[in-house]
Amino acid sequence: MAKDSQFVSQIADIETNFPQWYTDVVLKTKLVDYGPVKGTMVIRPYGYAIWENIQHELDRRFKETGHENAYFPLLIPMSFMTREAEHVEGFAPEVAVVTHAGGEKLAEPLCIRPTSETIFGNMYSKWIQSYRDLPVLMNQWANVMRWEKTTRPFLRTSEFLWQEGHTAHATEEEALEETMKMLAVYEEFAKTCLSMPVITGRKTEKEKFAGAVATFGMEAMMHDGKSLQAGTSHYLGQNFAKAFDVKFLDKDGVQKYVYTASWGVSTRLIGALIMTHGDQRGLVMPPVVAPVQAVIVPIAAKKEGVLEACAHLKARLVAAGIRTVLDDSDNSPGWKFNEWEMKGVPVRIELGPRDLEAGKMTVCRRDTLIKGELALDEAEHAIAALLKEIAENMYNTAKERLESRIVEADTLDGLLAGVAGGNFVRAGWCGCRACEDKVKEFAQATARVLDAQNTASTCVACGKKAEHTVIFARAY
Ligand code: ZN
Numbered sequence: 437m438a439k440d441s442q443f444v445s446q447i448a449d450i451e452t453n454f455p456q457w458y459t460d461v462v463l464k465t466k467l468v469d470y471g472p473v474k475g476t477m478v479i480r481p482y483g484y485a486i487w488e489n490i491q492h493e494l495d496r497r498f499k500e501t502g503h504e505n506a507y508f509p510l511l512i513p514m515s516f517m518t519r520e521a522e523h524v525e526g527f528a529p530e531v532a533v534v535t536h537a538g539g540e541k542l543a544e545p546l547c548i549r550p551t552s553e554t555i556f557g558n559m560y561s562k563w564i565q566s567y568r569d570l571p572v573l574m575n576q577w578a579n580v581m582r583w584e585k586t587t588r589p590f591l592r593t594s595e596f597l598w599q600e601g602h603t604a605h606a607t608e609e610e611a612l613e614e615t616m617k618m619l620a621v622y623e624e625f626a627k628t629c630l631s632m633p634v635i636t637g638r639k640t641e642k643e644k645f646a647g648a649v650a651t652f653g654m655e656a657m658m659h660d661g662k663s664l665q666a667g668t669s670h671y672l673g674q675n676f677a678k679a680f681d682v683k684f685l686d687k688d689g690v691q692k693y694v695y696t697a698s699w700g701v702s703t704r705l706i707g708a709l710i711m712t713h714g715d716q717r718g719l720v721m722p723p724v725v726a727p728v729q730a731v732i733v734p735i736a737a738k739k740e741g742v743l744e745a746c747a748h749l750k751a752r753l754v755a756a757g758i759r760t761v762l763d764d765s766d767n768s769p770g771w772k773f774n775e776w777e778m779k780g781v782p783v784r785i786e787l788g789p790r791d792l793e794a795g796k797m798t799v800c801r802r803d804t805l806i807k808g809e810l811a812l813d814e815a816e817h818a819i820a821a822l823l824k825e826i827a828e829n830m831y832n833t834a835k836e837r838l839e840s841r842i843v844e845a846d847t848l849d850g851l852l853a854g855v856a857g858g859n860f861v862r863a864g865w866c867g868c869r870a871c872e873d874k875v876k877e878f879a880q881a882t883a884r885v886l887d888a889q890n891t892a893s894t895c896v897a898c899g900k901k902a903e904h905t906v907i908f909a910r911a912y
Pocket residue numbers: 865866867868871895896897898899900
């Protein structure tokens with residue numbers, strides 16, 4: 437029993453020390469470990485399985501919307517980065533550069549991709565000749581490197597995994613439509629697969645992607661009320677087309693530059709789902725991407741027939757497409773309950789001689805910790821339905837929290853009080869950079885997205901007429 441209590445107490449208090457809670461949970465549940473090079477992470481099998489499920493769900497959506505996967509090189513000539521002025525300015529401080537290879541100094545330094553707009557632009561200039569070649573709708577699953585000063589597993593690491601969509605279009609309208617379409621794909625994915633509500637909207641000039649005409653983002657609220665940018669979609673206009681000379685002969689016989697868009701989400705999403713749903717016992721996995729959806733714990737495992745019945749139930753659930761584990765280790769049931777609760781498995785099934793006699797199974801759901809009984813012969817349908825219910829309940833709980841923690845402010849003091857209390861703050865903004873900087877300095881909050889419902893009348897920082905209504909928050 438000492439082992440059980442020790443196990444739980446090893447996680448820091450979620451309310452008073454959320455950063456340490458996060459670190460404890462990601463390490464103890466074996467999602468991730470620190471790599472030997474500072475700022476790098478090793479994604480362990482339990483963490484990588486989440487990424488695989490995220491990939492599977494997103495990849496299907498990308499293909500359904502007409503995109504194809506490709507793979508571009510990790511190394512990009514340094515000269516590419518400098519062709520788009522804003523792009524190089526934004527990324528220069530984070531780029532890792534290869535200067536030597538094969539024992540010799542390279543004629544031209546090569547950068548390790550921080551993102552791939554430049555190399556896609558370079559190749560698109562070769563491949564796109566005519567309006568018949570458009571649109572080009574490509575995505576790649578890859579790693580990227582951005583040298584960061586302060587790092588945290590999944591949230592900010594020098595190397596991370598992501599997908600980056602890069603598309604080229606004949607018209608501005610089509611490129612904008614693509615930008616908004618993929619933002620909507622991300623939002624639906626976050627809701628359905630991560631049970632995570634988000635706020636979407638346009639980013640300010642200060643917060644937009646370096647080289648974009650406009651960036652649209654989705655922001656999620658973490659347990660501590662801070663915001664996490666969970667995905668972005670960029671309308672790039674002709675900025676990269678001009679930098680890489682991507683032209684096509686249009687129907688009217690005129691040579692024109694294409695319009696491009698790019699969009700991405702990363703392994704940051706794993707950090708987002710941990711900090712959206714986790715509780716004092718550890719992870720709470722959204723069922724759709726949970727590596728293990730149901731765990732079977734035998735009770736009185738030595739009694740005749742118990743283990744066999746558990747194995748039989750596991751086989752039935754696996755055959756029904758439910759990711760199921762049978763924990764037949766020699767740890768005590770209490771130890772197993774703690775372990776799988778910490779790992780966030782949505783459904784725990786306990787099966788012992790008494791359950792078998794009654795033709796029932798004892799089921800405990802991770803989101804509410806409520807225990808109940810279900811008929812054993814309906815296990816497949818019952819567990820599938822329960823997983824669906826858990827996913828919906830987790831979404832609704834997170835959505836209620838998000839909605840109850842968006843407050844309004846019309847002064848800097850009000851804004852500061854709002855974000856310090858763990859809220860998003862909706863406030864007016866005149867549109868000038870100085871006021872945006874003032875909010876950052878005064879309240880350590882940034883403009884997350886512009887609110888589509890532009891209802892504010894005065895700027896929170898200077899009191900002049902508001903051009904936009906902004907969702908401000910402290911952010912990861
Ligand atoms: Zn102002």
